[in-house]
Structures are given as structure tokens and as C-alpha cells.
Amino acid sequence: KQEVTQIPAALSVPEGENLVLNCSFTDSAIYNLQWFRQDPGKGLTSLLLIQSSQREQTSGRLNASLDKSSGRSTLYIAASQPGDSATYLCAVSNTDKLIFGTGTRLQVFP
């Protein structure tokens, strides 16, 4: 059974810091891995999609890497801003569904 774990559960940092959020999964047989952002009480916003054959994807200040063999992905956020404050979720695609971690709650203070 696929299980997804995210560490840390919460993170509070000053503006300007570079951050690394971690995601691990137990079964390497995945189609892809997707990172999402969720603001309180809102839906999910897709940030990055990494196909199983890829090693990383970049979008602006965000960079996500994937190591299928070790069951790990990291989301790197450069030069964090208060507007980055949200919960970040990773999800692996496994046949008919996405399997999510419980998220990392990020707070960036000025």
C-alpha cells in the first residue's frame, strides 16, 4: 500500500530564506508526482508536475526533484516571501488516483 509522508509538518521562517520541503513515498511504481499549494479553507493549486521519467522541474522560484529509486521528492523554494505562506502538499499518481501526504504548513514572516 502506497504511503506518502511529508517532513516537516510545519515550518516558520523569516522572509528571504531558501527552503526545502521533503516528501517520501513507499512504492516507487508511480506515474508522476505533483506538488500543490493550499491556502486555508481553499482548493489546491498545482505548482509542479514531475513525470516518473524526469528528475526535476522548475517554475520561477520553485524547483522540485524526484528520486524514484529512493522514494523521495524535494520542493525547493528560493528567496521565500510572506505570500508563500500556505500548506504544501505532495501527491503521487498511482493508477486511478492521487495519494497525498498530510502536508507541510509554511509560514514566512516579514
Added chain:
Amino acid sequence: DAGVTQSPTHLIKTRGQHVTLRCSPISGHKSVSWYQQVLGQGPQFIFQYYEKEERGRGNFPDRFSARQFPNYSSELNVNALLLGDSALYLCASSFDPLNTEAFFGQGTRLTVV
């Protein structure tokens, strides 16, 4: 382009009642999935529909049902509501069911009292 739209945004129901949640996918997307998210947890998979057929079902009781219409919009129905059904219900659309990016709506917040 319009994103994934869900209605209603908020809903309060009494135990034992029935509820219908609606989702319109992004234009051109034929796959719709439903997820339940309780506070502090990641979303849990309920159903996936592709080309109007059920492609997958999560570990939810038979009180939960769904369907997809010819225009690819979808409904999630929950019968005999329980307090534990209170959650944020999320709809996701994608071009195909397996290997493409999933886009989520803003969710429907269901409160059962």
C-alpha cells in the same frame, strides 16, 4: 479559460439528509475525480470518472455515489449523512486519468449538524 468550478461553495445539512455536489471540469478535460479532505489531513480519493465511466473507487461506503454526464461534468451524491462526513470535498479534472496534471476546484465545504 475557466478553471474547475464546484458548487455550492458551502453547505450545511442535518444528519440523515442527502447531498449533491457538482463539478465542471476544465474545457477539454475528460477525467474527473473526487476527494474528501478533513481538517489537518491530505485529501482522500473517493471516485474517478473518465469518459462517463467509473475508473476507480476509494475506500468509502456505498452511501457515496457519483456520475459523469455527457458534457464531462460530474455529481457526487452522499446519502444518510453522518457527522463524520463533514469535510472539504474537492473535485479534480485532468485530460486523461493517469499521467497528466490534475487541476482542482475551490472545493465544497460540507458541514453536517
